[in-house]
Amino acid sequence: MSLFLFVLKRVGRGVATIWFAVTVTFLLLRLLPGDPALALASTNMTDETRANLLAEFGLDQPLPVQYVKYIGELLQGNLGISFTQNSEVTTVLMDRLPWTLLLAGSSLLVTVILGIPLGVLAASRAGGVWDRIVQVVAVTGQSLFVPSLGILLLYVLGLRLGWFPIGGAYTDGTYGGEWYLSVLAHLVLPCLSLVLAQLGAYVLTMRSTLIDSLGEDYVVLARANGMPARRVLWKHALRNALLPTTTLVGLQLGFVVGGAVLIETVYAYPGIGRGIYEAVTQLDFPVLQGAFLLLAATVVVANMVTDIVYGVLDPRVKAAS
């Protein structure tokens, strides 16, 4: 029963976060100097045209009325009409969302798969040569501007060596298995850029928590009992050190999405980030607003799932909530 309550609480918090994002967006659009409805009309219009435009977008009504209407529209999945593409924002963005999910999701997966063993390697040889190398790589990746990293990989692996295709997400005119292979080939470089940018956080967290848990009494006891060092490390110490790493996934989700926006621009990858880049040049506010809300919802839902998994893994969390 307590697990049910725990899940319910987390879902409630997720809904509250999405409501917060929606409200912030609404207030930004209405209260900031730039008037979104007027941006698409010319600046030297008559007062009458201006009034008509405001009425058309419902901007002449009092703020609370606008707010209720806004939420009502959102609940129906209506994010407005794109200024430039003359179609619904939802349609425009839904075509792009899968690509962003593929890119962000695969990079997260690869980062965790690489980050945990590298952190273990560094922690088990703390102060040694491997520890130094892993740390240098981790800190370097963390300090690089994500597009710089993307351009570097694009230039070296894509252009000079020609190992991977660059630009877009698939090769036109391919079908079936060939199409999937082309998707995979186009994914490698943008995904690798995001992996290198995130890896540091995971490796360093894994390393420091593992060093802490290697100093715990139960580890010393297990060693004293004659258990092989390798088994103590992987079976006993790692298990406890994994929990902070799970928390990190939640904390880093926002960063992954931000990084994906920038990397998609570098690689002309047809995801939401590329859509944001195009919307910025055309000042397409409905698309920018929709993109933020969609990305926020994605992050919140992913975070919720991570938290619930964490709760299932660690009995103390359920008990405490």
Added chain:
Amino acid sequence: MTTVEQTPVSTEDVPPAVKRGTWRRFRREPLGLLALGVLVVLVFVAVAAPLLADYPVGYGDQVLAPPSGEHWFGTDSLGLDVFAEVVWGAQQSLLTAAAASLIAIVVGTLLAVVGAYFRRLDTVVGVVVDLTLSLPILPLMILVAALVGPSTMTIILVIAAFSWPEVTRVVRSQALAVVRMPYVDAARLMTSSPVWIITRHVVPAVLPLILVSVVLTASRAVLSAAGLAFLGLGDPNTWSWGRILYEAQQAGAMSTAWWLPLFPSLAIFLLVLAATMLSTAYNDARNPRHDKGAR
């Protein structure tokens, strides 16, 4: 934040001997000193930009020329000197980072410390911080910057507006612990002024954390500003490191002229790396018990 040495009240929490010890230990960290050196050089370049290079404007005669004795970092698609762009970009990037992080630190610390003292406010602050930190910040910054229109002021305010929650999160946990200390209770008996207690006792106790936050917030601000500029939301009238990359991308010269992305990228990398290493070294030096091998 050079006020550390000038604040006499902080002696209650951090005796001068400990502070001198921090500096002495810090001097023994070669990486920390190197990082400090790199930051000093970057600040010098930013301040001395008018002496180092002419402001890049208009058109040059050599378009997309590789690095040479005349143009150290090559030229861009308009024939402008990339070295001059990077130098002037340092000024813009550091100015943005310093201003944004200053606002974020002041607001973030204030909310954290006042919140810790007045528990009712703390609940609200805590919820807002949690909610903001669980949203993707870059898309939010993009939306706001696009709405208001790109200018240096917009960029500074947008970055500050979404950076303070991180500062509050870090400072708040420490401030909450300090407020429960017996000496704060003692101070409550001596004065009824919360302002006095907060400025004399709570702020000095969280000062080391604030110092680390300044460096880290500023380096994150450089990355955010570069990210916005890279998407075309930087100030169109001033050169910044992000704008050099944006212009290169727009001109389609990113892959043909390697020197265009390389030099601004290196500048960003050096700054962020130095900031990270400086804060790590400062943390190690401040806490003598900290085992260097284990971190």
